[in-house]
Amino acid sequence: MIETFFGSGTIGSPQAFVAALVIGLFFGFALERAGFGSSRRLAGIFYFRDMAVLKVMFTALITAMLGLSYLIALGWIEPSQLYFMPTVYGAQVVGGLLFGVGFVMSGWCPGTGAVGLASGKLDALLFLLGAVLGSVLFNELFPLVKSLYSWGESGVRFVYNALGMSLAAFAFLFTLMAVGCFWGAEYIEKKKSTGGACFNTPFLKAFSLALLIFAGGLFIFPTSQLDLASEGRPSPRSRAAAVAEMEKGLLQLVQEAGDHMEPAELADRLMNGEPGLVVVDIRTPDEYNRFHIRGAVNVPITQLDEYLRSLPDRGITVLYSNGMTHPAQARDALFRMGHQNLYILTDGLTGFMETCLKPASLRTEPVPEDFARKIRAWRNFFYASAARESTVPAQGGVISPFERTLPWLVETDWLSGQLGREDLKILDVRSQPEYNSSHIPGAIYVSVESFRGVVRGVPSMLLPSEMLALHLSQMGIHPQDRVIIVPGDKIQDATLVGMAFQRLGHQNYAVLNGGFDKWASENRPVDAALPPIVESRYPVGNGVDDFTVDYLKVHDFVKNGGAVILDVRPADYYAGKKSDEARAGHIPGAINRPFSEDVLKTDKYSRLKSREELATAYASLIPSRDSTVIVHCRTGHQASQTYFVLKHLLGYPNVLWYDAGWTEWAARPELPVDTGAGDAK
Structure with a gap:
């Protein structure tokens, strides 16, 4: 039996x-000898002047179809050794149309373009340059067209099965169609005086008869021997052999230490901005949010296969957790799924922190000066500033970059002691005239x-x-920064x-x-004074928005x-007495507690009420701490305050935010509206 590279x-x-x-x-070489090094000749098919493209295409199809069919029928190759392209109607139809348009415009396809070059x-060079630029554009726009990859996905399908025919019958009919195309192409070229030397010649007759006899020969084999669909159920022997070969490859990888990456190597690759490098943190979201390697994305183990397949230009992938056990298990499973270039981080995040992030002064043995410089560079990069090594006490302890270091509400006394730290960013969200007149030293103005x-x-x-990350980049904010947001009233x-x-x-x-x-x-x-800002590159992939809901979820x-x-x-807007939207009223069943009820206003400033007051107020509205709570206002602005109170100050675990709020709900006539005020609190 013939063993293919794919099968093994x-x-x-x-x-x-x-x-x-x-x-x-x-x-x-064969294409060049056939004259496919000329775009003029390739384009001739569209003007019925030169039919070489048609003849070559059908020759290739017939050769591949009949050749593989006989090899399978004779038992020389198993369908499991072949790769069958899945049918994805949307991607293939759109891709075919784009390919056809490009062929008509240029007279080249990628293969013949290389021959022409x-x-x-x-013109072949220009076409290939355009193809390269198009590939780059496709890569940049991939998130927009990603859904096209699965549009109309139907798995591996065979035309002869869809038509209810045997493979032998389909092969014979397709060969008959090809013979007709050969004769038609020769006839057209003869009429146009551009060729057609073989039309109605003994050679063409003999060639056509030989093809039909060769195709008809498939009828002598049992239908079961020609069932390509058996690709989905390979024989135990071939499957066991393929699995064994794959396991040997994995063991070879482990033996050659090609399955893991040392912390120092990963740190250097990240600092150098290696293209295609993907670092995946497979810990829980809470652990990830407390601290993670800069640039890493958080993906659950069960979603790794789907995530990696979604990346258009992935190079090396490094998996890490706190240790090495789970990454190694995940790497092995992904390898068997066909993923290559997979590494695990030696000693996990613990080893990375010990090797790259632990200050030289805290190490048990002296560190050479060149390595100490490297440590400082790593710390500067992964903490965004060497100032993070500072031991200025905050609320009675040393600030650790590995944990959440801030309460959700900070007091002025605490902030006063933190001014000047490079890892602290202060955002002033008052109006610009107020900010320009006077602000906390070092604060950055930002419009809500x-x-x-x-x-x-x-x-x-x-x-x-994506837009939020770009905005934060313009303000010089890094993922590891501690950010204090300063409101007005x-x-x-x-x-x-x-x-x-x-x-x-x-x-x-x-x-x-x-x-x-x-x-x-x-x-x-x-x-x-306006603070100096060095633009950063805030990553997009760190966040998982599991708190924003749309109208469909709310309606459910x-x-x-x-x-x-x-x-x-x-309250007046809730009750429908006032309105500045498409309809007045509220969502049926909604309870009203104006956001302003959570605020204590004094003569000098506004602040949130004490946790005890807030907890008592919301306990009377929400049945239990485990209840799902959806907060909304008109545009999400006021509701963000209530979300902050419930989620972060009071610790309700299941709080959702309907950002579009009453603006969207009122504008959708299919959604119900209540104008009664009986539920107001």
Whole structure:
């Protein structure tokens, strides 16, 4: 039996590369000899002047179809040794149309373009450059077209099965069609006086008869021997052999130490920005949010296969956890699924911290100066600043970069002692005139509205992660930074910006209790200088937004129950007495607690009420701490404050945020509206 590179799992081996290179060279030579080094001749098929493309295409199809059919029928090759391309109607139809348009416009396809380039054709070079640029554009736009990859996916399907025919019958009919095309092509060329020398000649008659006899010969074999669908159920012998070969490859990889990467090597690769390098943290989201290697993405083990297949240009992938056991198990499973270039991080995150992030001064043995410089460089990169080594006490202890270091509300006393730290970013969300007049030293101005925009036609929505990450990059913020958000008299301005950090997975942020007004009332230092900013590259892939819900999810809870819906707008808007949206009223079953009820206003500043007061108030509205709670207002702005209170100050675990809020709900006539005020609290 013939064993293929695909069947043995060695399609990525050097031997397979050499074989493909040799076949490609001979194929290109054959195309050149056939005249396919000329775009003029290739384009001739569209003008019925030169039918060489049609004849070559059918020759290739008939040769492959009949050749493989006989090899399978004779038992020389098993279907399990062959790769059958899955049918994905959307991708293949769109791809075929794009390919056809490109062929018509240029007269080249990628293969013939390479042949033309080898023949010194300038237009072939331009075509191939365009193909390269198109590939780059496709890579950049991949998130937009990713859904096309599964549009109409139907698995491996065979035309003869879909037509209810045997393979022998289909092969004979297809060969008959090819013979007709050969005769038709020769006839057209003869009429156009551009060829057709073989039309109605003894050679063409004999060639056609031989093809039909060869195709008809498949009828002598039992149908079961020609069932390509057996590819889905390979024989136990071939399957066992393929699995054994794969396991040998895995063992060889382990023996050659090609299955793991040392912490220092990974650190250097990340600092150098190696293209295609993917670092995957497979720990729990809580562990990941407390601390992770810069640039790593958090993916559950069960979703690794799907995630890796979704990456268009993945190079090396490094898996890590706290130790090595789970990454090694995941690596082995992924290897058997066909994933290559997989590594595990030696000694996991613990080893990475010990090798790369532990200060030289804390190591048990002296460190050479060149290695000490490396340690400082690593720490500077992975903590975004060497200042993170500072041991300035915060709330009675040493700040650790490996844990969440902030309470959700910080006081002015604490912030006063932290000014000047490079790992601390202060965002002032008051109006620009207020900021320009006076602000906390080092604070960066940011407009709340710059975090919002039109999303899917709904105004004032929190922007997608990609845009938020770019915004944070412009402000010089890194994922490891501690961010303090300073409001004026509108606490919801700070909590809405907090939702942006929440969406990006940046947990280490806090709101200054009492805001700038409290800071100023205590005569703390202020200035009007604009702080210098060095642009960062804030990553997009760290966050998992599992707290934002849409109207469909809310409507499902309205119909089926199971959630407390909190409408935090002012009472008159809830009751329908006032309205500035398409309809007045509220979501049926929603309870009203205006966001302003959570705020304590003094003569000098506004602050949130004590945790005890807030806990008592919400305990009367929410049946249990495990209840699902959906908070909404008109545009998500005021509701962000209620979300902050429930989720972060009171610790309710199942809080959801309906960002589009009443703006969207009122504008959708199919959604129910209640104008009664009986549920108001």
